[in-house]
Each structure stands twice: as structure tokens, then as C-alpha cells.
Amino acid sequence: MAGTAPPRLQIGETTCHILSDGKHRADGGAFFGVVPRILWERVVQPDARNMIPVDVRCLLIETGDQKILVDTGHGDKFDARLRKRYGLPPERERLIADLSRAGFAPEDVTTVLMTHLHADHAGGMTRWRDQVEGGPVEPVFPNATYIVQGREYDAATHPNERTIATYYPDNWQVLTGTGQLCMVMGGHDFGPHVRTETAAGHTDSLQVVWVESEGESLLFLGDAANFAVHLERLPWVPAFDEMPILSMEAKKRLRTQILEKNPLLVFQHDPRVVTGRLVQSADERFTVVEEIVEDPAWDRGRDAPI
Numbered sequence: 001m002a003g004t005a006p007p008r009l010q011i012g013e014t015t016c017h018i019l020s021d022g023k024h025r026a027d028g029g030a031f032f033g034v035v036p037r038i039l040w041e042r043v044v045q046p047d048a049r050n051m052i053p054v055d056v057r058c059l060l061i062e063t064g065d066q067k068i069l070v071d072t073g074h075g076d077k078f079d080a081r082l083r084k085r086y087g088l089p090p091e092r093e094r095l096i097a098d099l100s101r102a103g104f105a106p107e108d109v110t111t112v113l114m115t116h117l118h119a120d121h122a123g124g125m126t127r128w129r130d131q132v133e134g135g136p137v138e139p140v141f142p143n144a145t146y147i148v149q150g151r152e153y154d155a156a157t158h159p160n161e162r163t164i165a166t167y168y169p170d171n172w173q174v175l176t177g178t179g180q181l182c183m184v185m186g187g188h189d190f191g192p193h194v195r196t197e198t199a200a201g202h203t204d205s206l207q208v209v210w211v212e213s214e215g216e217s218l219l220f221l222g223d224a225a226n227f228a229v230h231l232e233r234l235p236w237v238p239a240f241d242e243m244p245i246l247s248m249e250a251k252k253r254l255r256t257q258i259l260e261k262n263p264l265l266v267f268q269h270d271p272r273v274v275t276g277r278l279v280q281s282a283d284e285r286f287t288v289v290e291e292i293v294e295d296p297a298w299d300r301g302r303d304a305p306i
């Protein structure tokens with residue numbers, strides 16, 4: 001497969017690959033909630049339609065015999081109207097292509113760990129069989145067990161007027177028939193080096209993923225902190241979050257653990273900052289010291305290619 005291999009990080013005995021389902025365009029205001037544009041546009045420049053570039057990162061963790069994939073991106077089941085609405089790139093199977101560049105096939109994935117079931121995380125759980133749009137769907141990862149928080153599954157299968165726009169049954173329903181869906185309640189260990197922890201706020205039971213081995217650690221924040229700036233500033237909470245006050249509480253709790261363990265942080269949606277580490281200055285300010293940064297062209301919303 002052509003293209004450069006995605007970032008590969010060694011965390012003690014485990015190897016992590018930061019994959020991407022590709023960048024898309026999203027409403028800038030929605031990502032910053034009550035924060036006025038005059039402040040957030042210093043972080044990411046919107047285009048004339050107020051849209052900003054957003055990444056959809058996933059993580060592949062190699063640990064022992066396990067290949068654990070965290071989240072699956074938008075996938076390819078949206079029709080032309082929704083693809084346009086979400087500003088999706090024209091390429092298909094973006095995550096699968098990235099997985100291949102990392103050296104793996106969908107069949108190799110043993111566990112798919114879902115942070116939650118919103119459309120931009122869960123769309124790639126399944127795909128159209130034989131690429132027949134509107135036909136039956138099949139699991140993208142045929143040998144994997146898909147792990148979902150039980151309360152998240154309840155929320156997704158009983159959506160309200162607001163959440164129905166992001167919970168698509170096509171993304172998980174077929175997995176109940178194939179026996180691949182596994183429900184958990186609360187934090188869970190996946191072998192000696194991988195564990196989840198719930199961080200309610202964005203949804204009722206959003207989960208973040210820790211990788212810890214030989215004194216090193218990595219934290220995949222999911223939608224607990226979309227961009228680095230969301231972790232730096234407590235009140236910067238996306239309008240997508242169902243319970244913004246709980247989002248702030250979750251970030252406070254995570255920050256305490258982060259300062260203690262100094263993990264490499266992976267930001268799922270930040271268009272520029274892929275990874276970094278959090279530091280606290282003497283005047284109580286929090287700053288993400290960037291480690292892996294993406295093509296700065298994506299910082300200039302007006303010039304970006306979509």
C-alpha cells in the first residue's frame with residue numbers, strides 16, 4: 001500500500017499505531033460550545049462557512065497476541081448528501097488503508113474498543129456488503145469482538161430527538177446477530193497493559209483508553225478532550241457534549257491522573273496536534289507540550305483542500 005506509515009509509538013512492551021479515518025470539515029462553533037469565535041479562531045482558522053478541519057484518529061494497540069483497535073471513524077456508509085454535510089474526503093476505506101500502511105489487515109484485529117457510538121466513531125464498525133449501497137451490512141473486522149459500554153448501547157438504541165442524528169443502528173445492529181458485540185459496565189482491563197475508564201460528559205458513559213507498560217503510558221482521550229486546547233482550558237467544552245458540566249469534571253479528574261503519570265496524550269480530533277504531554281506551570285496554567293504535529297497547512301482553514 002502506498003503512502004507513509006502512520007505514527008508508531010513504543011509504550012514499554014506494547015506498540016501503538018495512530019491511524020486516521022481522514023480529515024473532514026465540521027462546524028467550528030460546535031467544537032467550542034460557549035467559547036466565542038474571536039477566541040477559538042486563534043487556535044484553528046475557520047473558512048468562510050465557519051467550517052474547520054477536523055481529524056478522526058483511531059489507535060491500534062499491539063499487546064501480546066491482541067490487536068486492539070480503538071474506534072473506527074466515519075466509515076463509508078453515508079450517502080452523498082451526508083458525505084457532503086460532514087465534509088468527508090472522497091477516498092473510501094481511509095482507515096483500512098491506514099491500517100494496511102501500518103502492516104495489518106482488518107482480519108488481524110482481535111478487539112474493537114469503542115469509546116462511544118457516535119457516528120464519527122462507529123461508522124466504520126460495519127460496511128455495505130459487496131459495496132451495494134443501501135443493502136445489507138457486514139462487520140468490517142470479521143474476527144474481532146467489539147466492546148461497547150452497556151449504558152452507551154442503551155443510549156444509542158433509545159436515542160432522543162437530539163442524539164438520533166448521530167446514532168445509526170446500521171453501525172452495530174448486525175453485530176448482535178454475529179455474536180461479536182460485547183457489553184461492559186464501567187472501566188475494564190484488556191490484558192496487563194490496556195484498560196478503559198469512563199469519563200462521562202460528552203455522553204453518559206464515554207470511555208478513554210490507557211496503555212501502560214514498564215513505567216510508560218499513553219492516554220487516548222477520545223471526545224473527553226477533542227483538541228489539545230480542550231484539555232488546557234476547562235470551560236472549552238464542545239456543543240456536542242450532552243453534559244458539559246460533567247465534561248469539565250471529567251477533564252479535572254483526568255488532568256490529576258495525567259500530571260501524576262505523564263502519559264503521551266493522543267488527541268482524536270485535533271487537526272494539528274496528534275500527540276503531546278500536559279504540563280502545569282507555577283501559576284496553575286495547563287499547557288500541552290506538542291510532540292507529534294501534523295501538516296501545518298491544515299491550520300489555515302481558508303487554504304485547506306476540501
Ligand SMILES: [Zn+2]
Binds near residue numbers: 116118121202223240
Ligand atoms: Zn462523539
